[in-house]
Amino acid sequence: MTQIKTEENATAADESLTVVDVPPDTPPDGGYGWVVIGAISMLNCFTWGVAASYGVYLSHYLADQTYPDAAPLDYAFIGGLEFGVAMLIAPAATILTRELGKRFCMISGLILHAGGFIAASFARRIWQLYLSQGLCIGLGIGLMFIPSSAILPQWFLKRRSLANGISSAGSGIGGIAFSLGTNAMIEHVGLPWALRITGLICLVANLAATLLLRDRNHLVRPPQLGFAVHLLKRYDVLLLLSWAFVVMFGYMALLYSLSDFGLSIALSQSQASALTAFLNLGTAVGRPFVGVASDYFGRIKVACLLTFACGILIFAIWIPATNYGVTILFSVLSGALLGTFWMTIGPLSAEVAGLREVPSMLSLAWISVVLPCTFAEVIALYLRRSGSSRPYLYPQIFAGLAYLVASLFLFALWRIKRKPGTI
Template sequence: MQEEKCDRPVTRSQDYDSDSTSSSLTKLEFDDSEEFDSWKGWAVVAASSCILFIYLGIIYSWGVLETELVDTMSFSLTTMTFVGSLATSFMVSIGFLVGMFIRRVGYRRTACLGALLMGLGEFMASWATKSLPGLFICHGVVFGIGGGLTILPCSTVPLRWFRKHRGLATGVVFGGGSLGAAIMSVATNLLVDEVGAAWTFRIFGLLLWAVCIPAGLFIRKPKNANITVPELQWYRFKERKFLVLFIGSGLGCFPLFVPSYFIPIFARAVASQKVAIIILAFWNVASTIGRVGAGFLADSVLGPLNSLVLSLFLAGVSSLVIWPFSSSIAVLSVFIVINGMGCGAFFSLIPTTVGSMFGARNALGILPLLWLGWFFGYFFGSPIAAGLYAMADKNSGISAYRPAAYYTGAMSIVGMLIIVCVRWMYCGKLMTRV
């Protein structure tokens, strides 16, 4: 098995996977089509960004709705965190099925069906705010499955439109999601105060249908390119570098949603509810900067793997060193900026890393398998933190949050160390751009 070169990012002549001789894909994905690197590609990026603006905006606003439901319906924080985690887990757990569905019906129909189900789930949830099983089914399952159908096309199609600036394109797509989270977290707080949780769910459903279905019509691959949708590449589990990336990224995603779920609650310990929502919005703005900035670094400065290591380092160190001692808004703001940039960068760097290591045309065949390892982190990551908080003494102030903060930081650092191993296996030199 031939080893890839480490002087990445890849160029046009290198944009193939040297280990893919067992794959049915034997041709380069690029031809002389003028569609590549054109405005048409950026139109697809814009459509994907709009979809994630609403979808991830709702995902990251769950902490606001969660707080409202805990306060008004007497649901436990851990239980409500599981509802949000279930919806989030479908983002990755059904990825391999979504890949099969895309091969059968195409990117566009898959994205539109996902948008339809997301809106339906939120509408149904609006009549189930007093029912815990109803919230699990409507928001957790129906909305979650819709998100799973949508996220994979939006994550992989932009990679196929560009020879250059793939990292930037992916960063813009996911940056739209974190920007949506920043805006919608504030909007959700206002909506909950004005119209209540039920009507907030209904408005979410309308937004999903009004924005995501039309945007889904633009999710397509280049027409004139020699591109086929790859099958799931299960043979990757025989490759050490894929296995280590699978484990490292799976552990690294355990803490990624913890800050967004905990910030609305934690910030109230040092400030008011209104300030807490503003703090959450700033975390999402920092996440936007991290996603777009990471794309630039991956393309032209550090390379995807080095940028991925840096993102986990920022997320981990900020949770270990700053968050446990954030007894004032000033200190908490420092944590918000550093952690938001680190967590945000992680999401946008994974597709770019896969494209760099295995070839962009193989991304749809590899990402769903990689995401299988993320299910446990997405589903159990935040509830574990909530459970640690539940066991702490609530009268101890910010000290009650320290076990969750230390858990969050430790998981990020462990994931980072394993990604460093991938980096070493991939090139053998820690300072080379990869």
């Protein structure tokens, strides 16, 4: 009898030990996490998806000379500001989230975001467009995106890349809808009302997503540092940040140039707008599959190969493209690959820096891409040769080289992570 009790006690002790051994901050890999995926996907749809449709506005601005006091580089800067300002405020947004909570930060952002579109509809001078469609929208995206970007890794571990792929596919869905919808609205109700309608739709959708979002900070207890200097002393962190910096030059140049490139090969305005929609179709369909591949084959390795593959696609398909069909093919294929940074930076940050350091690591990543986000399309338009038979040749080479060079940094990171004990 004594022996039985001893065994029962030992079994109970073992079970108790098993429960204690599981850290409370271990991601549940499901549960409410699936709702979080839906909420973040919706946010991506109505922030980055809408921002991705700026190429449609850009082609209209360039073709119609909407603002007589503006130069082509002005429009490039405005599109760059949407991304650049969103990344620039990362430290402030991270600290604001830590001090006042994510909901306050995100609601402030969605008001600025919608207000920027509505204010842009009343703009009559180019400096007014800088403040509204550039600065306000960029601030709004940043205040919504920065707090939400660190939440998903808290809910998933084994399926982390899949979860990130599904949520980031939302930007592709938004890009399809707004690339086609924006062009149709401009043609039927005019540019001012297209901006107002977009702003109101985004206000309602982003508010719903914000209210559904829930973090696990009470368990994970992330430090949420605005600028984590201690991480910059690590070689693997520097490699990841270097990849982010270089790859975004290629991403921005490709994303914003594709629609106007269509006009340069004698496509109609609607066909040029459709190219951006096809690119986003590739994003929406491809990213979940990229997530599955990342979880199965390794996140760093897959990100490295995808970055390299996008560079090859630019040289193999985009540069030789001279007709609508080939350009559509490139748009769909590259759509699944060009945003490798956005779909992998969260899981890669957790892989390199650890779960608790994800908000701090992401803050560094966002800061590292401010310059390329702001100036990549400016450089692309500067390299464009108007009047030439191939005006976008140099921007295309610029984008392709950015992806190829960026893949080298991830290849180096992949190598050192294969060596046990290497930091």
